[in-house]
Amino acid sequence: MSETSRFRSTEGSHGALKGAQTAWDMLSEEQMQKHITTGCEELDAILGGGIHCKEVTEVGGVPGIGKTQLGIQLTVNVQIPVECGGLGGKAVYIDTEGSFMVERAHQIAEGCISDLLDNTAHRLKDFPACPERLQPNSFLSNIFYFRICSYTEQIATINYLEKFLEEQKDVKIIVVDSITFHFRQDFDDLALRTRVLSGMSLKLMSFAKKYSLAVVLLNQVTTKFVEGSFHLTLALGDTWSHACTNRIILQSV
Amino acid sequence: MPDADDPRAWIHGDESAKAMLARVLTERSFLLLPPLHRLPLRVGNVVEIAGPSPSAKSQVLLQAAVHCILPREWRGIRFGGLERMVIYFDLDCRFDVLRLSQILKHRIKEVLGSTNNFGHGVEEGSQEYDDKVASMYSFDDELLLACMRRFLYIRCYDSYEFIAALKTMHSRAQTESEALGVGIQFLLIDSIGAFYWIDRASQPSPYGNCMRKIMSFQNLMETIVQEMRKFLEVQPLLVLASKACIFFAGSSTTNVQRTVTTWTSEDRKQWRTSNKEIEKFLYREYMPSAWQAFVTHRIHLQVSDKCTCDKKNGTLPIYMSEWVQPPLNVKDQFAVGDGGIFMIT
Amino acid sequence: MEERGRAEASREELERLIDGGTPYKFAVASQVPMPPTRNPRSAIHAKSPITEEVGEEDVGMEEVSVAIDRQQPPWLNGVELLEDAKWNKHVLPTGCEGIDILLGGGLREGQLTEIVGPSSSGKTQVCLCSALGVADLNLGVVLFLDTCNSFSSHRIAHMVNSQSDTLVKEGKEGRLKRIMSSILCHSVFDIFELMDVLHQLECKLKHQVKSSGNRIRLLIVDSISSLITPILGGKNSQGRLMMITTGILLKKIANEYNLSVLVTNHMVGGEGGSLKPALGESWKNIPHVRLVLSRDQGSNICNVSILKHTIIASGRAAKFVIDN
Numbered sequence: 064m065s066e067t068s069r070f071r072s073t074e075g076s077h078g079a080l081k082g083a084q085t086a087w088d089m090l091s092e093e094q095m096q097k098h099i100t101t102g103c104e105e106l107d108a109i110l111g112g113g114i115h116c117k118e119v120t121e122v123g124g125v126p127g128i129g130k131t132q133l134g135i136q137l138t139v140n141v142q143i144p145v146e147c148g149g150l151g152g153k154a155v156y157i158d159t160e161g162s163f164m165v166e167r168a169h170q171i172a173e174g175c176i177s178d179l180l181d182n183t184a185h186r187l188k189d190f191p192a193c194p195e196r197l198q199p200n201s202f203l204s205n206i207f208y209f210r211i212c213s214y215t216e217q218i219a220t221i222n223y224l225e226k227f228l229e230e231q232k233d234v235k236i237i238v239v240d241s242i243t244f245h246f247r248q249d250f251d252d253l254a255l256r257t258r259v260l261s262g263m264s265l266k267l268m269s270f271a272k273k274y275s276l277a278v279v280l281l282n283q284v285t286t287k288f289v290e291g292s293f294h295l296t297l298a299l300g301d302t303w304s305h306a307c308t309n310r311i312i313l314q315s316v
Numbered sequence: 317m318p319d320a321d322d323p324r325a326w327i328h329g330d331e332s333a334k335a336m337l338a339r340v341l342t343e344r345s346f347l348l349l350p351p352l353h354r355l356p357l358r359v360g361n362v363v364e365i366a367g368p369s370p371s372a373k374s375q376v377l378l379q380a381a382v383h384c385i386l387p388r389e390w391r392g393i394r395f396g397g398l399e400r401m402v403i404y405f406d407l408d409c410r411f412d413v414l415r416l417s418q419i420l421k422h423r424i425k426e427v428l429g430s431t432n433n434f435g436h437g438v439e440e441g442s443q444e445y446d447d448k449v450a451s452m453y454s455f456d457d458e459l460l461l462a463c464m465r466r467f468l469y470i471r472c473y474d475s476y477e478f479i480a481a482l483k484t485m486h487s488r489a490q491t492e493s494e495a496l497g498v499g500i501q502f503l504l505i506d507s508i509g510a511f512y513w514i515d516r517a518s519q520p521s522p523y524g525n526c527m528r529k530i531m532s533f534q535n536l537m538e539t540i541v542q543e544m545r546k547f548l549e550v551q552p553l554l555v556l557a558s559k560a561c562i563f564f565a566g567s568s569t570t571n572v573q574r575t576v577t578t579w580t581s582e583d584r585k586q587w588r589t590s591n592k593e594i595e596k597f598l599y600r601e602y603m604p605s606a607w608q609a610f611v612t613h614r615i616h617l618q619v620s621d622k623c624t625c626d627k628k629n630g631t632l633p634i635y636m637s638e639w640v641q642p643p644l645n646v647k648d649q650f651a652v653g654d655g656g657i658f659m660i661t
Numbered sequence: 662m663e664e665r666g667r668a669e670a671s672r673e674e675l676e677r678l679i680d681g682g683t684p685y686k687f688a689v690a691s692q693v694p695m696p697p698t699r700n701p702r703s704a705i706h707a708k709s710p711i712t713e714e715v716g717e718e719d720v721g722m723e724e725v726s727v728a729i730d731r732q733q734p735p736w737l738n739g740v741e742l743l744e745d746a747k748w749n750k751h752v753l754p755t756g757c758e759g760i761d762i763l764l765g766g767g768l769r770e771g772q773l774t775e776i777v778g779p780s781s782s783g784k785t786q787v788c789l790c791s792a793l794g795v796a797d798l799n800l801g802v803v804l805f806l807d808t809c810n811s812f813s814s815h816r817i818a819h820m821v822n823s824q825s826d827t828l829v830k831e832g833k834e835g836r837l838k839r840i841m842s843s844i845l846c847h848s849v850f851d852i853f854e855l856m857d858v859l860h861q862l863e864c865k866l867k868h869q870v871k872s873s874g875n876r877i878r879l880l881i882v883d884s885i886s887s888l889i890t891p892i893l894g895g896k897n898s899q900g901r902l903m904m905i906t907t908g909i910l911l912k913k914i915a916n917e918y919n920l921s922v923l924v925t926n927h928m929v930g931g932e933g934g935s936l937k938p939a940l941g942e943s944w945k946n947i948p949h950v951r952l953v954l955s956r957d958q959g960s961n962i963c964n965v966s967i968l969k970h971t972i973i974a975s976g977r978a979a980k981f982v983i984d985n
Contacts, residue, residue: 080804080845080847080858080861080862080865081861082847082848083804083845083846083847084845084846084847085841085842085843085844085845085846086812086814086817086840086841086842086844086845086846087814087837087838087841087842089812089814089846090814090815090818090841093814093815117810118810119810254894254895255894255895257890257894257929258890258891258892258893258894258895259891261887261890261891262891264887265808265850265851265887265888265891266850268808268809268810268850269848269850269851271810272810272848272850304779304780304781304927308809308810308811368942368945369942369945369946369969370945370968370969370975385739408946409909409912409913409916410912410946410949410971412772412949412971412972413739413742413743413745413746414746414971414972415971415972416739417739417743418972461740463739464738464739464740464742464743465738465739465740466738466739467738467739467742468736468737468738469736469737469738469739469742470735470736470737471916473909473913474909481736488736492736492738507946510946511905513898513901513902513905513943514902514905514906514909516898516902517898517899517902560942560943560945560946561942562942562943563942623976629974630974630977631976632974632976633974633975633976652974653974
């Protein structure tokens, strides 16, 4: 990080330290913070209103449960205009598995827009500019997509993201699908893997804090034998477990 | 100068061997400090106490310090200490003065309690008893302060401060010993390898125009050893230095089969090492040759799996000590209680 | 312990004095003239006030020793150490009863306490509790350095509100504001940034007015292991160097400015699948006190045991309750 670009939220920096904030100021800020809805009410309730900005959330589940769907939904939901209660921001989607499908994203965007138009029809009359923005194609154009084929590309992309985020000030969510895919197989040096992963998690957390955006990491699950029974836990458990603020596992009933 | 007329005077020595032995034994008497008591130590010896963390190395140093600062005799009661000053270099910055005073207080209470100085015929609860108890407590504090005055302490945050402290040690020690009237006997260093990683990695900095000596780790240690030798020539001391083991003994880089077990707070076996090869790697020498040549004795400490349990102290872990230089193939066991180290036979 | 007045420039001067080729003479107080040093004027005459009385040739060694004594930390004897421990190094309660009883009061000023535990074992909760405790008792300011976005002002507000039952004088809102304003939070995501913050803090503490209510009493770094793990290991030893330098700096700040430092560490897999604290062997010698936390799945009772302590024997354990 450059010397001059300390944290953006330096308002209320205490005399003690440049860039420090009192908890009181943070509390008032947090209360004004908007959440990104996942589209599912129960999930929103568990998350406390939706995905929080300035935090890293990890979502795990068995293959096929809908993690990618959730990821795409979030990249669409973040673009809900501010007038309709959303963040009106852009999204970054980092795809390591190749599971992002444009057609599906188009469908989800259409569904979201029609929901918006239905629910908030009366408000939109006051803002005639909205209908142009509320086109599926404009939604798609606000999702920045990165395709990654190896772990070195992943590290490089995350390092490059900082510059990208400086230029694109509107990005409000980063979705990584999935964060540990390239690190699970064929990684010989475990110590190196630990170092790389912890460095990556630090970087992502710093983006979340510095640019006030949400980071959502999609992860695979494994089973773990704990106290006589099998539990589902997120992959790379021990090394990765302390990296995130919130961790969710999706299970099918 | 023997007389020029008497050539025989040249041949006569200064003193006989018997006289010299007697003189040396009184000036440099043998010291037996638990748990280092297997080998009688004298001033002029340099003992290195090595061990992984935790292995009670600092406790051994504190035990030696207490032995040194206790008086031989105080108001008629015999304590058996050396009544000399101690210099303590705290390079780890982890010294806790409350622990030192705790050990001192225990030792004093032990001695006072064992010498039956209440006399016969004094009943508990009587005024005389209370007076004696009160006088004992004030006596405690006075004695404690007198002992603490003989403890000289300095804390250093890097090797340069250490060297600077060594250079000023002599003058300061002289003023203190003149003030107190006793000499110094022990020099304790905790721990000598504290700045290893920092010094090893520091680049020699060209300082302005001066032809500055390149201060690598080797050079720093050589300077330190040189300063200490200079001091020891003038004032012979027993040097005890603790050294941490910084290499992890165990297969950390190979692919360990991760069998998942639950971790419980009682499950402390995992902190121990047991294999012989692992031990050799654990105690691997990382100090430069200047320090290795300076050291005359070495002892290895380790914590064992067993615990000792008694009413007074509760459950305490048992530590093991083994002399490596000179090698004695005996492992002693000791534990650390509130009152310091006590041996377990 | 406070004002030593040691700045970078004077350290260079000190090094110059040491290195200046002055042969060390044992007879400090005697009339031995000192051979000319490289910069006799700047090093010596700048410092000493005793030039007039003492003769020219005596000035040398006296001034050198005065200059050196003033630069470095003073020698102390046991009595002075006891006085310092009694008057300056107080105990800060952690707010978790089990830990306080185990540690004999709480966190000691001047010491670096480390809490180790697997994830979600309550480490952050203990940190927040301690911050709350110190702020509530008006002991001073708490500085929370957050490396993993675990600081949540909501959680603290929740804990404050759930505690205030006996207060009559102060309103709920007022108490909340007072407590929350004494807790400062700063996010650091880089070890170099942490060193920077610590140096800034040191400078600020050096020039701070003593005995003001705004004194920093507790410094929490949660968690220090997530800053050090990315650089530790591998071929070069740069990581260990940074770790030890940070540890020494934390202990120095704790001791000289009488504050307590609390850091958290996570656990990694060790021999045979068990867990051991991260950061390796070299870190073990740095903290004064090491506590191990664990929590059974699904319960809110935490076990804490002592791994290392300056006074208490290791192995002592206690339990305490965490509210969620």
